[in-house]
Amino acid sequence: MTVLSVDDIRSRVDADFDRILDVLSKKIALASISAHGITGEHMKRSAEFVAAELAKVGIDAQVVQSHNPDGTPGAWEVIGSHIVDPNAPTVLLYAHHDVQPVPDKAAWDTDPFVATTIGDRLYGRGSADDGGGIAIHCGALHALGDALSVNIKVFIEGEEEMGSASFIPFIESHRDDFDSDVIIVADSGNWSAQIPSLTTSLRGNTGVDVTVRSLTHPVHSGQYGGPILDSNTLAAMLISSLYDENGDLAVPGIAADEPVGGLQQDVDEAGVRADAGVVDGYELAGTGSLAARLWTKPSLTVIGFDAHPVDGSFNVISPETRFRLSLRTAPSQRPEEAQAALADFLRARAPFGAEVEVEPTDNGMGWAMDPNAEATRDALEAMREAFGVEPINQGQGGSIPFIPELQRIFPSAQVLVTGPEDPKANAHSPNESISLYGLKHNIITEALLLAKLGK
Incomplete structure (x- = not known):
């Protein structure tokens, strides 16, 4: 088997880079917005395009439609594999081919679905999230070619931006297509376009809907105001009790x-x-x-609050207020545990004895990488060789619930979270872009990493 040096891989990626950018540009033009319907023909076309590009770099890829937990049709997924040796390690490469919507094209400086290069960045919806991940996988596999020394499995998801409702049923029905020694999730980012990172952790998420009630019906604020506080004020008092004077969350049992x-x-x-x-003058909390x-x-955010609008308001005491709390949990804590602690705290802190009802919402587990795993050391070494600088690892405050689910279903697999983004990528926002320097060096990194894992 051919053995490639770092310079060999770098030269191959350089020679192939125009093709990679063409693939990414065509992917952007497909406008694969899952919010417009995960079962739609536009999503099927996107999956078929990705499968065809993977086939060009040696993957036996196919498009399969998933099913939701209730049995209804789900997303168009791409799965595939390339087995070089049944005794070699197996690496699963993950990315997603669906992208975020573009609510307002006028907020963009370029056409969001026409790949446009300005300076060192390629602009377009999905250029970074996660067309960049697909480009990294395709570029790394092409660079290695017949020097590939690990078995490859690929899963390119079609509904990541919609919450991955059919993800677990799909894994359960395709276990052999996912079973692997190392899982590389290319859906995160680097410290900067020039400094690589492994994503070390993801917070979990949970939430509750809270109803605060002081009256059975509205009453006149002039007649009863004073001894009876309106429910909006009581809700505000309850929310403020969740924090200490420094702005740290102060709920016993939340880690x-x-x-x-x-x-x-x-x-x-x-x-x-x-x-x-x-805004100027605001001091960061905590x-x-x-x-x-x-x-x-942990972080807690009021993401919904039912109150009468200012326009059309009148002099009554609001009897009941409902609000929704979103809690991002520490990577190590079970979200159900944090949710229960939050609910207990809210019920026990009812201001002036008001009625407080707490209804739990969804839960998602956080994740933390194993910093001492062999695959982690290989990834960091590959980053140093590719970028020529020391990596700066970073966590992410958001949640990617399918990663801990993958770890749960395949507990022996080592999970690495990498990705094409950087602080200027504007994923999910207008003027999304990807650094061409970062993309090229991410491809070199993944090729080097696959070579190391093969040893």
Whole structure:
């Protein structure tokens, strides 16, 4: 079997890069928006395109339609494999071919479905999330060619942006297509376009719907106001009781973790403020490293609040208020445990004895990589060789529920979360883009990693 050096792989990726960009450009043009219908013909065309491109780099790929838990038709998925040696390690490559909608094309500087290169970045919806992941896999497999020394399995999902409702049923019915030693999930990002990262952790998620009630019906605020507080005020008091004076969540039983594998570099506060559009004068809440506050400590957000609009309001005391809390949990904590602790706290802190009803919503487990796994060491070494700099690993504050599900179903597999994004990618937002420098070096990294895993 051919053995390739780092320079060999770099030269192959350089020579193939125009083809890779053409593949990515054609993928962007397909406008595979799963929110427009995961069973739609546009999603089938997208899956067929990806399967055809994988076939060109040696994968025996096919398009299969999944089914939802209730048996109804689900997403168009792409699965495939290339077996080089039954005794060799097996690596599963994951990405997704569906993309986010574009609610307002006017918010874009370019046509979101026409790949447009400006400077070092290629713009278009799905260029980074997750057409970039597909491009990385295709580019790495092409670079290795007949030097590939691991068995490859591929799963390109068709409904990641819609919550992956059929993901678990699909895995359960296609276990052999997923069973592997290492799983590479190319759906995250790097510290910057020039500095690579492994994603070390993902927070879990849970939530509750809360109803606060002080009256059985509305009453006049002039006649009864004073001793009777309106339900909106009581709800605000209840919400504020969840935090201490520093802005840390102060609910017994909700855990907080430190960054997995240690913190190599804290997140830049100025960058966070600029990226999030934080107003001048607002002080960031919480204590500890900013990285921990963003990645591994719990966060609670009021994502819905039912109240009478200002326009058309009148002088009555609101009898009942309903709001929804979204809780991002520490990677190590079971979301059901955190949800129960939150519900118990809310019921016990009812302001002035108001009625507080708590209804649980969905749960998703967090995830943390094994920093000492052999595959982790191989990935970091591949990043150093490809980018020529030391990686800076990072957690993610968001949740990708299927990753812990994969780990649960295949507990012996080592999971690596990589990806094409960087802080300027604007995934899910107008002017989404991918760094061409980052894309090329991510491809080189994955090719080197696959070569190392084959040893």
